[in-house]
Amino acid sequence: MRNSSFLLIFLILSVMQFTCGYSVSGKVIAVKDGDTIEILQDNKPYRLRLDGVDCPEKNQAFGQKAKEFTSSLCFGYTVRAEISENDKYGRFISRVYLPSGRILNEELLKAGYAWHYKEYNKERRLADMEDQARYKKIGLWADKDPVPPWNFRKNINSSDKPVSAAGGNFVGSANSSKFHTLSCEWGKKISKNNQVFFKTKEEAIKQGYKPCKSCKP
Incomplete structure (x- = not known):
């Protein structure tokens, strides 16, 4: 017992x-x-x-x-x-x-x-x-218009297009400290999974990114 x-x-x-x-x-x-x-x-x-x-x-x-x-x-x-x-x-x-x-x-x-x-x-x-x-x-x-991550994920999952469709004019990598114009050859080499988009140069710099010396955004 x-x-x-x-x-x-x-x-x-x-x-x-x-x-x-x-x-x-x-x-x-x-x-x-x-x-x-x-x-x-x-x-x-x-x-x-x-x-x-x-x-x-x-x-x-x-x-x-x-x-x-x-x-x-x-x-x-x-x-x-x-x-x-x-x-x-x-x-x-x-x-x-x-x-x-x-x-x-x-x-x-x-x-x-x-x-x-x-x-x-x-x-x-x-x-x-x-x-x-x-x-x-x-x-x-x-940021003037921050995007909630749940909306960001929803946009990614609903489209195969790059995130720039959401309004980004510059692109950087989650694994580096450089940012580029969308037409930059170095920017185009960034894996889709690592792309970080910015609306302005000021936004990129504020987040610790530096301009690419090749495309000079």
């Missing part, structure tokens, strides 16, 4: 772990983009998708900046992740605590490198953080 009771308690606790959330701690070994990181705990990798926020895609304006910001806060450090669920890609939806006690999800919103992902998260606190960054015009909010 006692063994049966212990087994029942174990099963209940196991179910609670996956329905009520649980936490893991590990060293950040990779930053995939602004809102996705990978940690290692006991030689087991966990790919974490930050809960409640959505950063620009890597080939979208401010995508590289968001990734760099996330990396500056957590890469190589041990963090704690409060996991709520898994998404359809097998990632762990998490609230990530930095060594300082700050929450990575919130820091991205405060710095203006993420949108509050209202479709999946209804926290008023996160919405307020986005509003404050928008009011201060910091990060991606410095």
Whole structure:
């Protein structure tokens, strides 16, 4: 009877772990983009998708900046992740605590490198953080007309045409620091998956890109 009771308690606790959330701690070994990181705990990798926020895609304006910001806060450090669920890609939806006690999800919103992902998260606190960054015009909010990443993904998936159709006049690569005119031979060599488009030269420079010496945009 006692063994049966212990087994029942174990099963209940196991179910609670996956329905009520649980936490893991590990060293950040990779930053995939602004809102996705990978940690290692006991030689087991966990790919974490930050809960409640959505950063620009890597080939979208401010995508590289968001990734760099996330990396500056957590890469190589041990963090704690409060996991709520898994998404359809097998990632762990998490609230990530930095060594300082700050929450990575919130820091991205405060710095203006993420949108509050209202479709999946209804926290008023996160919405307020986005509003404050928008009011201060910091990060991606410095752009006059920032495109939400969910709309950007929708446009990419619905068309085989390059993102320039959305209004970009200059192109750069997510893997380099140069930007080009759309007719530049070097710009044409950039893989579609790495293309980053800018409406103006000022926008490209603001995001850390430098003019190509060949096409001189």
